[in-house]
Amino acid sequence: MDEEIKIVKQNNNSKIEQKRCPDCGSTDIELNPITGKLRCNYCKYEFEEKKVEGFVKNIGELQGTVIGAGAQNIQEMANGIITCKCSGCGAEITLNANEVAFTKCHWCHTGLSLNEQVPSGIVPDAILPFKVSKEEAFEDMKKIIEKKSFFAKEDFKNNFKIDNLKGVYLPYMMLDINGHAIFKGIGGKIVNTHTYTYTKQRKTSGRNREITYENYDCEREEYDIDLYDTEREFDIQIKNLLETTDSKQLNWKKVKKQDRANFVLSTLMPFDVENCVGWDATYLNGYSLEKRDTNICDISDNMKLKAKDVARHKINRDLDYNAGINWKQEEFEINGQQWKTVYLPVWIYSYVQETNKGPFTYFIAENARTKEMNYTIPLNLLKFIIFTVICFALPILAIVWLMMLLSYNHVDQRNRHEKDTKTKITNINRKDEFIKHKKRQKSNIIKNANNKKIEGDS
Numbered sequence: 001m002d003e004e005i006k007i008v009k010q011n012n013n014s015k016i017e018q019k020r021c022p023d024c025g026s027t028d029i030e031l032n033p034i035t036g037k038l039r040c041n042y043c044k045y046e047f048e049e050k051k052v053e054g055f056v057k058n059i060g061e062l063q064g065t066v067i068g069a070g071a072q073n074i075q076e077m078a079n080g081i082i083t084c085k086c087s088g089c090g091a092e093i094t095l096n097a098n099e100v101a102f103t104k105c106h107w108c109h110t111g112l113s114l115n116e117q118v119p120s121g122i123v124p125d126a127i128l129p130f131k132v133s134k135e136e137a138f139e140d141m142k143k144i145i146e147k148k149s150f151f152a153k154e155d156f157k158n159n160f161k162i163d164n165l166k167g168v169y170l171p172y173m174m175l176d177i178n179g180h181a182i183f184k185g186i187g188g189k190i191v192n193t194h195t196y197t198y199t200k201q202r203k204t205s206g207r208n209r210e211i212t213y214e215n216y217d218c219e220r221e222e223y224d225i226d227l228y229d230t231e232r233e234f235d236i237q238i239k240n241l242l243e244t245t246d247s248k249q250l251n252w253k254k255v256k257k258q259d260r261a262n263f264v265l266s267t268l269m270p271f272d273v274e275n276c277v278g279w280d281a282t283y284l285n286g287y288s289l290e291k292r293d294t295n296i297c298d299i300s301d302n303m304k305l306k307a308k309d310v311a312r313h314k315i316n317r318d319l320d321y322n323a324g325i326n327w328k329q330e331e332f333e334i335n336g337q338q339w340k341t342v343y344l345p346v347w348i349y350s351y352v353q354e355t356n357k358g359p360f361t362y363f364i365a366e367n368a369r370t371k372e373m374n375y376t377i378p379l380n381l382l383k384f385i386i387f388t389v390i391c392f393a394l395p396i397l398a399i400v401w402l403m404m405l406l407s408y409n410h411v412d413q414r415n416r417h418e419k420d421t422k423t424k425i426t427n428i429n430r431k432d433e434f435i436k437h438k439k440r441q442k443s444n445i446i447k448n449a450n451n452k453k454i455e456g457d458s
Helices: 136-148 154-158 256-263 296-317 381-393 395-407
Strands: 005-008 029-032 037-040 064-070 081-085 094-095 102-104 113-116 164-205 211-244 325-355 359-368 373-376 422-439
Touching: 136 325, 136 359, 136 373, 136 381, 164 296, 164 422, 211 296, 296 325, 296 422
Parallel strands: 005 064, 064 325
Antiparallel strands: 029 037, 081 094, 102 113, 164 211, 164 325, 211 422, 325 359, 359 373
């Protein structure tokens, strides 16, 4: 980022602001999780914060680097204590700008919000409000537990109460890219399929343990494939590419398996981030948040790999190579990029089990916008062992056992950034020149096909 960087600031108000109802002036305001809007508890008037402003909306016009003020490098404030006078009762209230974004006056309960985008990692550029109530999330999770109740650990089920369900805002970075891509390689197209019959021999034993051999017929498919020299050069606009900015969740596959439960919340994506609103800490009332502790420089390289993944997978729609493509050259140039930080809402029920390898965290989590869910559920070991013994005795049950075991643990799921990210491709230049015809290929995919590979999967 050597070029001039434009900083977009969302809020120019005072550091501590008291949110008032635009209808009656009351300061008793909180989020209505059913509508996703702010609601006055006095007059019941509902209103929504203004949309995120100041950013380039037409990604095709994006040039250089634009960074939201909330996405600037984190700088711990030497003295983050900010003091204000409560308008409700006159008491002097303090906030630590390095740790807290919302509080209430301990005398009159007037809400006080930290709204200036100080470089502490707390105040983002946008927020996506909760739109699934606690009661609704509880019922959704309850259905999962009921389905898995036979093998689920008793403590995990007994501790599942609505009071143990927590609403959390998780910190993410959103990246918009105006890019240009060039892909060159060899494409394969299946033009004919043959069924090839051949004979194999197997050894058998008779009643007197005599070894005999018998022949049997087998079939396999073989393919005639045309190879093409193919190129695609195109402009691409990528909007709202997401990455977590919680360092504990980055590179979760590299941590020990018993620690992975805290690292898979990104699998709850996609979120409907197009409905984000301008930051207001009032949305935090009744919810907790995890502070961002990662800067752009820590994730920019992987985000570029993710952007290239998106380009590689999206251009597949323009290609007619059912035997795959071996891209030998991939170029991805960023003409313009725009970074924003955002808080995304999640409901979480967690349970910590002590093991010989240390504490293992299990959880059920739900996207508080789309209701996408992910979970890891602890097994009742006694039932598990008994059933395992039975399964080894009965091979058919072994398959059922394996499928059931996998259904209790979703830690290896991943965010499909290459498919879920919104993208627009324009100005496509195409080249497809026939090279040669290959007959009777044993595989229906050409050698070294890589048009569906993933490079940016953290």
